Amino acid sequence: MNVICYKRVSTDDQADRGFSLQHQENMLKQFCQLHNHNVVGIYTEDYSAKDFDRPEWKKIMLFIKRNRGLVNMILCLRWDRYSRNLYDSLTMNKTLAKLGVVVTTIEQPLDLSNPDSKLLLNLYLTLPEIENDKNSIRTTEGSRRARIEGCWTGQAPKGYINYRDDKKSTLRPSPDAPLIVQAFERVATGAYSVDQVRKWLNGQGVPICKQVFLNTIRNPVYIGKIYVKPWKDQPSQISIGLHPPLISEEVFHKANEVLDGKKRNMKFHDDKSDIYPLKGFLKCPVHGTSLTAYACKSHTGKLHHYYLCAQDRCKQRHRVKDVHQSIEDMLSDITISAHTLNLYKSMLERIFDREDHQRKDEITRVKGEITKIESRKTNLDERFLDNEITSQDYHSMKEKVDKDMVHLRVKLNNLMDQKSPYKTYINKTIPMLNNIAEYYRSSNGETKKKILSCIFSEKIVLEKGRVATFSFTTPVRVLIQSVKVLEEGKIKQEVENDLLSCLAPLSVESCNRFSQLCWI
Numbered sequence: 001m002n003v004i005c006y007k008r009v010s011t012d013d014q015a016d017r018g019f020s021l022q023h024q025e026n027m028l029k030q031f032c033q034l035h036n037h038n039v040v041g042i043y044t045e046d047y048s049a050k051d052f053d054r055p056e057w058k059k060i061m062l063f064i065k066r067n068r069g070l071v072n073m074i075l076c077l078r079w080d081r082y083s084r085n086l087y088d089s090l091t092m093n094k095t096l097a098k099l100g101v102v103v104t105t106i107e108q109p110l111d112l113s114n115p116d117s118k119l120l121l122n123l124y125l126t127l128p129e130i131e132n133d134k135n136s137i138r139t140t141e142g143s144r145r146a147r148i149e150g151c152w153t154g155q156a157p158k159g160y161i162n163y164r165d166d167k168k169s170t171l172r173p174s175p176d177a178p179l180i181v182q183a184f185e186r187v188a189t190g191a192y193s194v195d196q197v198r199k200w201l202n203g204q205g206v207p208i209c210k211q212v213f214l215n216t217i218r219n220p221v222y223i224g225k226i227y228v229k230p231w232k233d234q235p236s237q238i239s240i241g242l243h244p245p246l247i248s249e250e251v252f253h254k255a256n257e258v259l260d261g262k263k264r265n266m267k268f269h270d271d272k273s274d275i276y277p278l279k280g281f282l283k284c285p286v287h288g289t290s291l292t293a294y295a296c297k298s299h300t301g302k303l304h305h306y307y308l309c310a311q312d313r314c315k316q317r318h319r320v321k322d323v324h325q326s327i328e329d330m331l332s333d334i335t336i337s338a339h340t341l342n343l344y345k346s347m348l349e350r351i352f353d354r355e356d357h358q359r360k361d362e363i364t365r366v367k368g369e370i371t372k373i374e375s376r377k378t379n380l381d382e383r384f385l386d387n388e389i390t391s392q393d394y395h396s397m398k399e400k401v402d403k404d405m406v407h408l409r410v411k412l413n414n415l416m417d418q419k420s421p422y423k424t425y426i427n428k429t430i431p432m433l434n435n436i437a438e439y440y441r442s443s444n445g446e447t448k449k450k451i452l453s454c455i456f457s458e459k460i461v462l463e464k465g466r467v468a469t470f471s472f473t474t475p476v477r478v479l480i481q482s483v484k485v486l487e488e489g490k491i492k493q494e495v496e497n498d499l500l501s502c503l504a505p506l507s508v509e510s511c512n513r514f515s516q517l518c519w520i
């Protein structure tokens with residue numbers, strides 16, 4: 001009998017399940033030897049397809065047709081190597097029968113001339129399929145259970161490497177971890193676009209594409225948690241991972257708020273503010289518009305900078321050098337004695353404390369909320385342990401409670417922090433007013449702008465490059481007035497009363513105005 005041996009792999013096969021090509025070939029050869037069959041060809045299909053549209057199979061059919069009558073049998077290890085589809089198999093069997101060829105398998109021999117064999121064939125063809133399906137369910141179920149227990153299944157996310165700890169698959173930080181932490185922190189500031197941070201990360205040697213980076217920022221794995229996908233009637237849930245977190249919950253939530261567009265602190269840097277710090281503070285007396293700034297080259301090639309009115313044929317044009325000198329001269333004139341500043345300082349402290357009750361009330365309220373959530377959390381744990389609620393409900397409620405908690409903590413921290421700008425202002429900024437001119441001179445353009453906005457309440461009008469018309473903000477005006485009062489020789493108590501009466505109503509304004517200086 002002349003036999004063609006046919007072996008085939010398919011993608012869902014595993015070598016240890018006895019389907020390896022070598023194993024198939026050994027079995028086929030042994031079988032033929034045992035039965036004294038003459039092997040006329042061995043074909044290996046390295047191709048997985050549901051029907052018979054396979055390259056090696058086509059060669060077999062061609063060989064059979066060209067050598068009609070030569071081949072008597074096609075031999076496979078099992079029926080699923082032949083096909084996994086009953087209809088295709090029966091059709092192919094008929095075609096082959098017409099060519100005088102029968103199909104036989106070593107492990108599942110069938111007498112195809114017997115109609116009952118069709119039932120068995122059906123079984124042989126569908127059983128592996130059923131087993132495959134079962135396996136994949138087992139894997140899904142298994143991996144889901146592992147994730148619920150805090151294991152990590154699959155490839156490690158950026159910043160981590162796969163790791164086996166006590167036979168459990170988990171993660172540990174990779175050498176890239178500090179860069180991932182920095183990326184989160186950068187996103188959380190809101191000062192960069194998400195893509196800027198991604199490109200920075202790429203520049204640091206961590207290649208990451210847009211979508212993966214977005215998924216990274218949203219992945220709770222970085223706060224030590226694991227997202228478990230919904231499956232069948234089970235909802236999604238978040239479990240506590242066995243791996244260490246890289247990111248604090250606060251930074252994580254801040255970064256995600258930025259991603260969701262809830263928070264933006266975009267800071268736009270004006271590159272020219274170092275050259276033209278007064279841009280935006282000057283106005284044209286004729287047109288009332290802001291002066292703009294520009295540079296032009298003289299015939300000697302030297303660069304000259306000007307503030308000028310952009311209106312057609314306006315004569316307002318001042319050399320930047322002159323204007324800056326004039327402003328510095330003016331600031332030098334604002335001399336506030338250390339004594340006056342001390343008075344001002346102690347008064348502000350009193351006023352801040354008095355007006356701070358709103359913030360303090362809010363802190364008390366938030367602290368109360370936190371206590372409430374904490375007891376809710378304990379209550380939830382108890383009810384779960386007492387089997388009063390299902391695990392499903394427990395996880396969804398716990399997730400919500402945890403999220404509320406983080407929001408409250410962030411809120412509380414922000415409220416606590418609010419105190420510091422005023423304190424910094426009192427301790428740092430006020431002494432600085434002692435020599436505002438020097439401070440201004442040594443600052444960069446951006447800081448200069450902030451200082452100017454603290455001092456001038458309206459735009460300045462220039463005349464021949466010198467400050468001509470201006471008006472001080474109230475705090476500065478009050479301070480300058482009090483200096484005059486002191487010079488007039490009034491006694492200390494009187495000065496204090498004057499100051500207090502001036503300051504009380506404008507404490508909020510001075511606070512708001514000067515507090516931005518504290519961020520410098």
Ligand SMILES: [Zn+2]
Nearest residue numbers: 284287309314
């Ligand atoms: Zn003008």
